[in-house]
Every structure is written in C-alpha cells, then in structure tokens.
Amino acid sequence: MGIEKLFVEGAPQPIAPFSHACKVGNLVFITGQMPTVPETNEMLLGTFTEQTHRVMQNLAIVLEAVGSSFEHVVQSRVFITNMGHFEEVNGVYASYFQNPLPTRTCIGVTGLAGGADVEVDMIAWIPPA
Structure with a gap:
C-alpha cells in the first residue's frame, strides 16, 4: 500500500506547496482548507460564519472527489484567529455533520495564511x- 498524493480539480488552488489530500489505503488526509472561493481563487474575508461555511464547502469538494463525505470524517482540526468566535464557528461546523460527531481539536492561532480567520483540516475514511 502506497501513498497517493491528490490534487482535486474544482477545489481552490493551493497558496503554498501542498497537495489537497493524501490517500493511504482507505484513509484520506485533507490539507487545511481556507475560505477561498474556488471559482476566483480569492480569499473570502467575511465574518467568521461566512468563512467557516466556505471552508466547509471547500472540504466537501475534496471529500467528494476522493469518494468520502462528512459522514465518514474521523478527525478534524479547526484553527481560528479569535476564540471569541468559538461558538459561532462551532455552530456552522456542526451543521455539516450528523451525530455522532467526529473527534476534533480546536486551536486558537495568532494568524492564518492569506489573512483568513478560519482553517479546517480533516482525516476521513x-x-x-
């Protein structure tokens, strides 16, 4: 079993040197997605709610392309620049899943690439x- 490094057509273009996902067996490791609009490749610098929806929509593009879905997410990490928006981000994030939820870590950071306020990466089956 090898590692398959995947670039997903239709997902936002990377702003750094990375693949959208790496597949190992039946697991896929998805690079942290930013609130980048796929059609324009411009960063959506709106509210935390708007950014979180865009991030989750970008993750959906990658999940679908690799044959998975939010239903099969095993673990995720959420990075936000202001923990004062923790509940706001949680509400949007949770709306993409059904219970039971995957495991998750949330990390408050001082900054994210491109001036974004939200980034999420995932591991899915x-x-x-």
Missing part, C-alpha cells in the same frame, strides 16, 4: 465502492 473512504468506504468501499
């Missing part, structure tokens, strides 16, 4: 076709 790819069910057999």
